[in-house]
Structure formats: C-alpha cells, structure tokens
Amino acid sequence: MPMSKNVLVWFRRDLRAFDHAALHHALQCGGPVYCAFVFDTPILAELPRDDRRVAFIHASLMELAADLEQMNGHLIVRHGDARTVIPALAGELDAGAVYVNEDYDPAAIARDETVATALRAAGRELRLFKDQVVLAKDEVLSQAGKPLTVFTPYKNAWLKKLNLDPGLVAPLHVEPHAAAFAPGRSTLPALARLGFDEVDLAAVGVTPGMTGGAAAFEDFLPKLAPYGTARDFPAVHGTSQLSLHLRFGTVSIRHLVRTVRELAERGQAGDGGAVWLAELVWREFYQQILFHFPYVVRSAFKPVYDRIEWETGPEADELFAAWCEGRTGYPLVDAAMLQLNRTGFMHNRLRMVTASFLVKDLGIDWRRGEAYFALKLNDYELASNNGGWQWAASSGCDAQPFFRIFNPVTQSQKFDADGTFIKTFLPQLSRLSAKEIHAPWLAAGKVPGYPAPIVQHDLARARTLQRYEVVKK
Numbered sequence: 001m002p003m004s005k006n007v008l009v010w011f012r013r014d015l016r017a018f019d020h021a022a023l024h025h026a027l028q029c030g031g032p033v034y035c036a037f038v039f040d041t042p043i044l045a046e047l048p049r050d051d052r053r054v055a056f057i058h059a060s061l062m063e064l065a066a067d068l069e070q071m072n073g074h075l076i077v078r079h080g081d082a083r084t085v086i087p088a089l090a091g092e093l094d095a096g097a098v099y100v101n102e103d104y105d106p107a108a109i110a111r112d113e114t115v116a117t118a119l120r121a122a123g124r125e126l127r128l129f130k131d132q133v134v135l136a137k138d139e140v141l142s143q144a145g146k147p148l149t150v151f152t153p154y155k156n157a158w159l160k161k162l163n164l165d166p167g168l169v170a171p172l173h174v175e176p177h178a179a180a181f182a183p184g185r186s187t188l189p190a191l192a193r194l195g196f197d198e199v200d201l202a203a204v205g206v207t208p209g210m211t212g213g214a215a216a217f218e219d220f221l222p223k224l225a226p227y228g229t230a231r232d233f234p235a236v237h238g239t240s241q242l243s244l245h246l247r248f249g250t251v252s253i254r255h256l257v258r259t260v261r262e263l264a265e266r267g268q269a270g271d272g273g274a275v276w277l278a279e280l281v282w283r284e285f286y287q288q289i290l291f292h293f294p295y296v297v298r299s300a301f302k303p304v305y306d307r308i309e310w311e312t313g314p315e316a317d318e319l320f321a322a323w324c325e326g327r328t329g330y331p332l333v334d335a336a337m338l339q340l341n342r343t344g345f346m347h348n349r350l351r352m353v354t355a356s357f358l359v360k361d362l363g364i365d366w367r368r369g370e371a372y373f374a375l376k377l378n379d380y381e382l383a384s385n386n387g388g389w390q391w392a393a394s395s396g397c398d399a400q401p402f403f404r405i406f407n408p409v410t411q412s413q414k415f416d417a418d419g420t421f422i423k424t425f426l427p428q429l430s431r432l433s434a435k436e437i438h439a440p441w442l443a444a445g446k447v448p449g450y451p452a453p454i455v456q457h458d459l460a461r462a463r464t465l466q467r468y469e470v471v472k473k
Contacts, residue, residue, distance in 0.1 A: 004094045004095060004096035005029070005030065005031070005032070005096060006031075006032050006033075006034065006093055006094050006095045006096060006182070007026045007029055007031065007032070007033045007034070007095055007096065007097055007098075007099055008033075008034045008035075008036060008086075008089065008090050008093055008095040008097070008098045008099070009022050009023050009026045009033060009034070009035045009036070009098075009099045009100070010022075010036055010037075010038070010082075010086055010098055010099070010100040011035060011036065011037040011064070011075075012037070012100065012101065012103060012108075012249075013101075013103060013132060013247065013248055013249050014101045014131055014132065014248075014249035015037075015057065015060040015061060015064050015209070015210075015248050015249050015250050016064065016210045016213070016249055016250050016251070016252065017064055017067035017068055017071070017174060017210070018171075018173075018174055018175075018210070018252065019171045019172050019173070019174070019252035019254055019255055020101070020131065020172065020174055020252075021101055021129040021130060021131035021172050022099040022100050022101045022127075022129045022131065023035070023099070023174050024172035024173060024174055024177070025099060025127075025129060025172075026099040026180075027174060027177035027178070027180040027181070028177055028180075029180070030180055031179070031180030031181065031182060032180065032181070032182035033073070033180050033181050033182055034074075034076065034093050034095065034182045034184075035068055035073055035074065035075050035076065035181075036075070036076040036077070036078065036086070036089055037061055037064075037075060037076075037077050037078075038077075038078050038079070038080065038082040038085050038086065039054075039057075039077070039078070039079045039080075039189075039194055040080075040081065040082045041079065041080055041081050042081060044194070044195070044196075047196075049195065049196050049197045050196070050197045050199055051196060051199075052199050052201065052204065052206070052344045052378050053248075053344075053378055053380070054191070054194070054196045055191065055196070055197075055198065055199035055201055055208075056201060056206060056208045056244070056248065056378065057208075057248060058188075058191050058194075058196075059201065059208035059209060060208045060209040060210070060212075060248060060250055061075065061077060061188055062188060062209070063208070063209035063210055063211060064209070064210070065077075065186035065188060066186075067210070068181070068186070069186060071174070071175060071178035071181055072178060072179075072181050072183050073178070073181030073182065073183070073184075074181075074182070074183065074184040074185055074186045075186040075187075075188070076089065076184075076186070076187055077186070077187050077188045077189065079189060079193070079194055082111060082115065083111055083114045083115055083118070084118075086098060086115050086119075087115060087118035087119055087122065087124075090119060090122070090124050091122060091124075095124065096124055096125070097124060097125045097126070097127050098115070098119060098124065098125070098126050098127070099127050099129065100112070100126065100127070100128060100129070101128070101129050101130070101131035101132060101249075102128040102129060102130060102131070102132075102136070103132070104133075104136065104137070104287050104288075104290060104291040104383070105290065105382050105383070106290070106294040106297060112126065112128070131249070131253075132246075132249060132253060132287075133253060133283075133284045133287055134158075134162065134168050134169060134253060134254065134257055134284065135158055135161060135162075135168070135284060135288075136284075136287070136288065136291075137288060137291050137292075139161065140154060140157050140158050140161065140288065141157075142157075147288060147289070147292040147293075148285075149289065149301075149397040149398065150397070150398050151281075151282065151285050151398040154281070154285050154288075155278060155281045155282075155285070158281050158284065158285075159281070162257070162261075166261075168254075169253075169254040169255075169257045169258040169261070170254070170258075171252070171254060171255065171258075172254070204342070204343040204344060204345070204378075205343065205345070206244065206344075206378065208250070209250055210250050210251075212245065212250060213242065213245035213250035213251035214251070216240065216241045216242050216245060216251075217240070217242060217245075217251060217256065217259075219241075220239075220240040220241065220242065221259075221263075223237070223238055223240075223272075224260065224263065224269055224270065224272050224273055224276060225268075225269060225270025225271070225272045225273070226238065226270065226272055227239075227240075227270075227272030227273075227275055227276050228270075228271050228272045228274075228275035228276075229272075230272075231272075231275070231348070231349075232349050232415055233349075233415055233416070234336070234347040234349060234350055234415065234416060234421040235416055235420035235421040235424075239347065239348065240276065242256070243379035243381075243384075244345075244378050244379040246283070246379075246381075247378075247379045247380070247381050253280070256280065257277065257280060260273050260276060260277050261277075282384075282387075283381075283383075283384055285387075285398075286383040286384050286386070286387035286388075287383045289301070289383070289387060289397055290382065290383040290386065290387075293397075296386055296387075296390065296396075297382070297386065298367070300390065300393075300395035300396075301390055301395060301396045301397045301399075302395055302396070302397075302399075304471055304472065305393070305394070305395035305468075305471060306395075307471040308467055308468065308471050309467065309470075310363060310364055310365040311362065311363040311364055316362075316363075316364055319362045319364065319454060319455070320358075320362070320364055320368060322451075322454050323337065323354070323357070323358050323362060323364075323369075324337065324341075324372055325337070325341070326338040326341065326425075327451050327454070328357065328451075328453065328454050328455075329440075329441065329450070329451045329452050329453035329454055330357065330408040330409070330412075330453060331412060331419070331422045331426055331429060331437060331438060331440065332350070332353060332408055332409075332411060332412035332415075332416060332421075332422060332438070333353060333354055333357050333408050334425075334426060335421055335422045335424070335425040335426050336350035336351075336353065336354050337354060338425040338426070339424075339425055340373075340376050340377070341376060342425075343378075344376060344377060344378035345377075345378060345379070346373075346377065349411075349415055351373075351388060352388070352391075352392060352406065353406050353408060353411050354369075355369055355388065355389055355392035355393070356392050356405060356406035357406070357408055359392055359393045359464075360392075360393075360405045360406070360460070360461070360464040361405075361408070361455050361457060361460040361461075361464075362454075362455060362460070363460070363463060363464065363467065366389045366390065366392065366393035366395065367389075369389060370385055370386060370389040373385055373389070394468070402464075402465075402468040402472075403465060403468070405461050405464060405465075407457060407461075408457065409438050409439050409457065412437075412438040413438050416438075417434060418434045419432070419434055419437035419438070422437055422438075423437070426450070428447060428448065428449045428450050429447060429450060431447075432447070441453055
C-alpha cells in the first residue's frame with residue numbers, strides 16, 4: 001500500500017511559522033500539510049494551575065494559528081498524551097509521515113521513540129529535523145571522535161564548523177511553499193478547559209509569541225556592543241531577554257546567529273557580539289552534554305561528587321525554605337529569589353549567586369535548587385538548568401573549581417553597588433546607604449521586617465571546603 005502524501009507537522013518547542021525546519025521540509029513535499037500541537041498531559045500534570053509557561057504557550061499558539069491561517073493553513077490543538085494523540089491524529093488525517101523538530105531531553109527522546117513505533121505499526125513514519133540548535137548531537141566532536149566536555153574547545157570547534165559552512169544558519173523558508181498547506185479552521189481550547197488559569201503576562205514583562213520574540217531581539221540589538229560588560233548588572237537592562245523565546249522557539253536560533261555574525265562583519269557588534277554568541281554556544285554545549293550523558297539529569301557529571309554528604313533533616317529543610325522564599329538575610333540573594341517567585345525571571349549573574357549560596361553556604365544538594373528553578377523559571381530548559389546548577393556545585397563537566405565560592409556580600413557590592421536592584425524587591429531596605437545595604441546586619445539599628453543572616457558566610461565556606469576535600473581524597 002503506497003504511503004499517503006498527506007503530512008502532519010507536530011509543533012512542540014518551535015512555536016513560529018517562519019524559518020522552521022520541519023515545516024519547511026514538509027511543505028516542500030507538496031502537501032497537503034496539516035499542523036498540530038498537543039498540550040501533553042504527562043507534562044501538564046506536574047504544573048500548577050497558574051503556571052506562566054502554559055499561558056505563554058497558549059498565547060503563542062493563538063498567534064501561530066493566525067499566521068498559519070494567513071498562509072491558508074490551520075492549527076489543530078489537542079489535549080492528551082502525545083504518545084497516543086499523535087499516532088491517532090496521523091491516522092485520522094491519513095498522514096503518511098509526521099514531521100517534527102528534534103528534542104534532545106531524555107524524556108522527549110523516549111516519547112518520540114514511542115510515537116515512531118506506533119506510527120511504523122500503522123505504515124507511517126516519524127521524520128526528525130534539527131531546529132532548536134545550530135549544531136546537534138555528534139556534529140561537534142574531538143579529533144578522537146568523542147564528545148567535548150570542556151566549553152572552550154567545544155566553542156572553538158563550533159565556531160570553526162560555522163565559519164566553514166555558513167549555510168548552517170541559512171533561513172529555511174516557509175511562505176514560498178504555502179500552497180501546500182491543507183486549509184481548515186484552527187482549534188484552540190481555552191486555558192480553563194485545559195485546567196489552567198489566565199495569567200497576566202504583561203504584568204511580569206512578558207510578551208508571548210513571534211511578536212514578542214522579534215520585539216525582544218530588536219530591543220536588544222542596540223545593546224549588543226556593550227553586552228560583555230552590561231550583562232553582569234541585574235539593575236541594568238543589558239541582557240537579551242530571549243531565553244524564554246529560545247525555549248519555546250518563538251525565535252529562530254539561525255536568525256539570531258546569522259544576524260549577530262552579519263553585524264560583526266560590518267563592525268557593528270562591538271566586543272559584546274562575540275560574548276553574546278558565546279552564550280548561545282553555551283546553550284548548545286549543555287544540549288549536547290545532556291544528549292551524550294543523560295545520567296546528569298539525576299547524578300553529578302563527575303561521579304566523585306555524588307559522594308558529598310549534603311545537609312539534610314528539619315534544619316536543612318528550614319534553610320531551604322528560607323532560600324526559596326527570599327529570607328536568607330543576604331539582600332542580593334533574597335532580592336533575586338523574590339524576583340524569581342514574582343516574575344519567573346532571574347538574571348543570569350543572580351542564578352550563579354543564588355545557586356552558589358544554596359550549595360556552598362547552606363550545604364544543600366544542588367538537585368533541590370535545580371528542581372525549584374525548574375518549577376519557577378519561565379525559561380526553564382532542562383539542559384541549561386542542569387548545566388548551570390552543576391557548574392555552581394562544581395560537579396559538572398565544565399564547572400567552577402570547588403574552592404571558588406561566591407561571597408554574597410562582595411557579589412552584591414560589585415554588581416549592584418548602589419543597591420538599585422535590591423531596593424526594587426526589598427523596599428524595606430531603601431533607607432540604607434549604598435554601603436550598608438549589602439550587609440544590613442552591620443547597619444546602625446535593626447531594619448524592621450528583614451531577617452538576620454541565616455548563616456555566616458566565612459564559617460559556611462570553611463565547612464564547604466571540608467565537605468568537598470573529603471570526597472576529593
């Protein structure tokens with residue numbers, strides 16, 4: 001029996017209708033091409049009703065559906081277990097193949113294998129394409145053919161490959177092939193029907209969809225040149241704010257890389273262009289680490305660090321709760337955690353500071369912090385979150401040495417010198433001077449409503465060094 005020419009494109013973390021690998025290749029087949037998204041119940045079951053990410057996805061799908069309809073296509077949205085929904089939908093549409101952009105998370109790989117098996121049993125196939133990264137899986141290896149587990153050699157090899165083949169970031173056009181779309185009406189259930197609440201994304205500074213991604217990038221381009229310096233200061237809007245859009249694919253990584261390289265060639269990227277490009281490479285570095293070493297999801301990349309004896313018991317639980325709720329007595333840490341809890345965003349410098357504090361001041365297992373960030377971050381991405389936490393815990397493939405421990409006071413003094421960021425989230429400290437605000441317990445008179453430090457940094461540092469040195473012997 002010949003395979004049907006109908007094609008189903010399964011959208012996931014690629015919520016855009018332009019420069020889209022799976023959509024581009026599906027349309028080139030001549031169609032009819034159907035498009036679908038599944039609100040995957042195994043994933044949704046772990047999330048709270050007011051999860052901002054679900055609201056972001058829902059709003060982004062509304063824009064995606066409208067764009068597809070402008071090209072005479074439409075978006076089918078289903079709610080259920082994708083492992084059964086996608087094979088069933090392919091049968092309903094008589095689709096000979098399902099085109100999808102590849103995901104490198106272990107759970108996603110397992111899900112896709114299940115879907116592929118079900119499709120094959122029905123005489124259909126799953127076709128995977130590279131879209132969320134420029135270089136994936138085995139495309140960047142050592143000369144010995146092994147995965148690169150140190151960032152700088154990986155970055156150098158990544159850049160060399162891109163320089164040799166700029167076509168890696170060439171756009172994959174959709175509109176010229178729009179005649180292949182299958183016409184129809186989009187279906188998108190309300191958030192309430194999915195079991196989730198409406199969320200005011202604008203209140204936390206988030207604009208969803210392709211429009212939001214494009215606006216964030218346009219806003220960032222004038223800040224590109226000074227990015228290398230400005231990115232470290234949380235009170236300065238010096239970062240791209242694109243991590244959320246990269247996470248859900250409302251921007252194209254090819255477009256971002258292509259644009260910054262073109263600006264660099266014209267001498268318009270400054271020193272910041274190379275620094276920002278390196279940040280995009282970091283993201284891909286962690287993606288390939290997760291792909292090659294999936295055990296990092298639950299274990300230290302360097303197994304020796306799984307022997308560390310972390311603090312446990314009721315006292316550790318109380319310290320963890322204080323960290324989560326922004327009650328540590330260290331203003332920069334507390335302000336950062338309050339920002340995370342209220343907005344779902346945390347500045348990258350502060351992610352390092354708060355992670356270091358949890359692991360190396362409080363002696364609490366990095367996995368607990370990783371799980372909390374996974375619950376709260378709008379831009380949560382397993383590979384980057386895991387890589388960042390293992391970096392802070394010195395257990396990762398490319399980590400800070402265990403004896404380098406962030407001092408939360410000196411970090412505050414250096415990167416929020418006048419306390420502007422701190423005062424935004426801790427207004428009770430506003431009366432303190434720029435000198436006092438970083439260590440309020442040293443100020444004359446107690447600050448009403450603000451706790452004393454839950455740990456003394458110098459003593460905690462000594463305990464951490466001992467904790468790590470024991471397992472290193």
